[in-house]
Amino acid sequence: MAPIIEIKNLTKKFGNLTAVDHLNLSIEEGEIFGLLGPNGAGKTTTLLMLTTVLKPSEGTAIVDGYDIRTAPDKARKLIGISFQDPKLLWVDTISDVLDWHAKVCGLSRQERKSRVEWALKELGLWDIRRKKIHALSGGTRKRIEVAKVLIQRPKIAIVDEPTAQIDVVGKHRIWNMIRALRDEGSTIILATNELYEADELSDRVGIMHKGKLLVCDSPEKLKDSIPGGDVVEVHTKKDVSRRAIEKMKNFDEIVEIAVIESNYLRIHLNRAEEAIPKIMEVLFNEKIQVSSVNVAQPSLDDVFLHYTGLTIEEAQRLAPAR
C-alpha cells in the first residue's frame, strides 16, 4: 500500500539558515508517527510545509496523491493541524473559536454542535466556554488548540507538541483522545520534544536534528539498535571528575558515557554485572561517594544521544536562533 504522505527532498531555507535539509520520509496510513527532536530541529517547519502554510525551497511532499506544490488546496483539505503555539485571537471566546473552526472545516450544523460540545466537555472547557481567550492560562489555550483538530477529525491530523504546558492528568486525557482519533481512521503526525510522549504514543518515530532526519523506525527497534544493551545510572554525592570518566571509558564493556549533570552519569554498556564493580572501584579510588546506582532499559533519550552525541537538553541549548 502506498504511504499516505511521501516527503521527497523537502528543504526550507530562511536566508542562510537551512531549517529543513533534504528530508525524505514516508508516513503510512493509520499510524501515529512521532517526529522527535529538540526545538529548532526543523519539525515545525516541516509541518508548516506539509500544511502548505510555507512553501518549500526545494523538494515536495505528496499527501494522499496530491502534491503540496501543485495541488495545495486539495492537500490542505485532508489535513488538520494543532499548532505548537495556540493561534487564537484574544477577543474571541472559546466557543467562538471552536464553532467557527468547525464551520470552516465543513461540518454540518448538527455535527458541529455535537463535536464542539463533546470536545469542550472532554477537555474540561465546557464551564468556561464563554470566557475570552485573554482571560485564559497557557495550558487552557493549548487545550483549545488541540480541540480544533479533534473536532475536525481530518484524514491526516498533525499535533505539534500537543501537551506542552498541560498538567499530567490533561496529558493522559489528550493522549487517549489522540489514540481514539487514530482508531477512528486518522493518520497522526505527532511532533514533540518530549521523548516519553513519543515513546508512549508513536507506532514509528523519526528523529530530526539540525533539519535532517537521522533515523526512523519503531521505538522498540530504535532502542534495540543502540550498542550497549544496558544503561546504568549513577548518582554521586559530589561532581564526577574528568579523570574518573576517562578511566571508565577505558573499560571494554562501556560504550558511551552521558554526563547528564555533573553528579549524574548515564552509562551505556554491555555486561552490566561485570562493569558495575569496575565503575564503583574507579569512583571509590577517586574518593567520589556514590548515592545511588540504577540499571535501566534504554529509552528514546539514549537513542537521541547515540545518533547525535548530545542529550536532547544539550541539543535544545545549541539550537540556532531564527
Next chain:
Amino acid sequence: MKKLKEVLYVIERDVRMFLNHKILLFMRALWFIAQISLFGLIASRMVIIPNYFEYYAAGITVTILYSTAVFIGYDIYEEAEHGIVEYLLSLPISRRKLAVGRSIGGGLRSFIYVAPLMGIVLALIGVRNPLNFMLAFFSLFLFAFGVAGMSITIAMGIKSADKFDILMGALDALIVRLSTVMYPKVFMAQANLMYSELANINPLTFASELFRWGAGIEQYLTFGPLLSVLVIVLFFSLFTLIGIIFYERRLEGGGWQ
C-alpha cells in the same frame, strides 16, 4: 453553494472580530457624537455658509465610514502578531476565497457599524429624496469596500505595524482634509487652487457629496450624480481587486512573515 459558504464564514469571522472590539467601537461612536454635538453645533454658529451643521454632519459620517473600513489593516497586523495568519493559511479553504472574504468582510463590518450612526445623522438632517438617498447609500456601501481593499493592500505591502499606523495617520489627515467632508470646494480653491484640484480626485469628496445629495442637503454635485457613482464604483472595483490580489499573493509567497 458550499464555495459561497466558505467565503461567508470568512466574512462572518471578520464581522464578529470587529464587533468584539467593544471598547474601541464605543470610543469611536463617542468621538462621532462629540464631533456632531460639540464641534458641529459650535462651528455651525461661526461659519457663514447656510446649513453648515447638516453639511458637516454628513461629512463626518463619511469620515467615520472611512476610518472604520481602514481598521481591517490593523486586524491583519494583529493576526500576524498572534500567529493567526498561519492558522488561516492551514484551513481547508482556498487562498482566493480567504482573500475575497477578508475584503468583503472589512467593508461590510464598517458599514454595519456606521449604519446606525448614519441613521442618527439622517434623523437630524432629514431625507428629502428617498430615491436619491438609496443611490447614495449604495455608493457608500461600495465606498466602504474600496477603503477596506485599500487598507488590505497597504497592510500587506508594509511589514511593520508601526509604519502602517504612521502612514495611515498621515493618509487620514491628508485624505480627510483634502476632501469636501468638512468644507465646500469653493473655500478650498480660495485657500489654494491645488487643494480643490486634489479634492476633485479624492474618493472621500465623491462619497460625501453623494451623501449630501442623497439627503437633499446639496442639489448639485461637481461631477453630477452618475459620474460620482461611477467614480465610487471604479474606486471600489480597483481597490477590492488589488486588495484581493495583494492579500492572496503575499500570503502564498510568505510575504506575511
